[in-house]
Amino acid sequence: MARGTRLSGATLLVTGGGSGLGRRMALGAARRGSRVVIWDVNAEAGAAVCGEIRAAGGSAEAHAVDVTDREAVAAAAAAAGPVDVLINNAGVVSGQPLLDATEEAIERTMKVNVMALSWVTRAFLAGMASRRHGTVVTVASAAALVGVARQTDYSASKFAAFGFNESLRAEVRAAKLGVNTLVVCPYYIDTGMFDGVQTRWPMLLPILQEEDVATKVLDAIEAGRRKLVLPPLVNVLPVLRILPVNAFDRLMDVLGVNRTMDNFTGRPNSREKSANGGGLPGRQ
Template sequence: MEKSGFTKILDVIRGTQVKDIPGLIWKFHQRFGILKTLAILYILAGFTFLWLKANGLWFKKSIRGKHVFITGGGSGLGRDMALILAKKGAKVSVSDINLESAQETVEMVKSSKGKAHAVALDVTNPEDITKAHESAKEQFGVVDILINNAGITFGRSIVNSTPREIDLVYKVNAISHAYIAKQFLPDMIKQDSGHVVTISSAASTVGVANNADYAASKWACFGYDESLRSELRKMGSKVKTTCICPYYINTGMFEGVKSKCPILLPFLDQNWTTRRIINSILQEEPVTYMPFMVNLNGLLRAILPTCLFDSVQDLVGTSSGMDTFVGRK
């Protein structure tokens, strides 16, 4: 029985010492020819690069003394990010619609000898955004890193969603990003440095039954981040952008949701996800998908007929995961 291409590659690797890279490349060349060897090396280099970044082993910038502004910092992911960033030496402005929650986060930061400031902020209100920005600048100076983390969901079907709920989901999850960018970006562009971080979702890569407004709002903020990156690149600015697209995280926001295929799409641990996001920021990654399988949604959409793509989504539970949604109480 003829061996598969993958088995042949393993045979070559097994017969070569790990340290003998030139020898390994030469064996690949002898076995597969120059074009296949280049393709194999390209794929191996790509996976190595992804592994290094996923484990925080790539180049990392220092944020010591930098001013970080986080929306939705009063709980969950936002609170965890504030604590870790402060431990790394950043000055953190913690904003939340619930000022008491933001102050609790600040007290936790200060108890660890970090620097933090609480700001009341309704991200759907442009006047609130202006006041919060001015308060943060007065406390710690120009914002160096902006993290758009605030988000909500009601987890209802399209016909059962109320106009108020739909409006609020879009305003918090997407439209607020435009309001906030308009307020914070001018300082970053002026000083030719800064970083805008968008907490999007794996739902920005695929439609989600019983969560259409949430998914659509995350598609919108993903597109806004990509457009912002394009605009900054066009003007030659050194301001960076990072878009984070995680699967469901065990923060309580999606309490009750079930993963039909936990081997490929497991619920993400909040602590692990926070560390991965921080590494993405420090490594200045343009886009980060979690877990790795989320990367494949775009590829599958491109190569599969729509009916097969839909079948794959049914198979992994995209169309049924929200059936048991309870949400944060």
């Protein structure tokens, strides 16, 4: 088991911390005694969460940062200083079939969900390595474990995020940097984003609650875990790929996995109320 990072007295930075799961993790970390740094492209959303933490007696600061802007990331990282925990949480999802999604939306998905991981992690990893201490968290998705209809660009980005974490873990282990990595792969989270999402077997694959997911992520950071899949049943999906392709496709149909996004409409006014990161359309 890798060495965990104690949150009491730690500095924790979360991207997309202005709403959704990011907000819950920020609030939860503050309750555990962390100094919290919130990055969000929506300045008002980040400031509001910062205010919540301070009102409860915690320590927090918020910065308006577009994680796809390398210069903005570098400047904000310099202002934040060293961190003990980095949570790469910012993400976008359009929920559109590939032929319906705009080129701009596809490009934005890849920039936020994939490219930004490198810019943000590079900004803090050297500092963690110099202290031989810290945790880098990558919030991926259950879509990183199996592709789903109407999520082609999103699934591709989350497969990449999963691979990013896996390769980063190999790098820090080979170099003995003393830094832990954790990938988080949750099923749909009840952020208001997925009201139309359905499953064939809802009792086996329930919509997850933000507070519960946030608590489990923070527990995993302190425990030094390297992978967190929620609910645990989702772990079986990649294993099913050993089946012949036709059998695998048929099983996905029976389970209803490829119909979950049929009624997806996104979150109303998502430009202002993103589900997990603030200010960008279709946050998850």
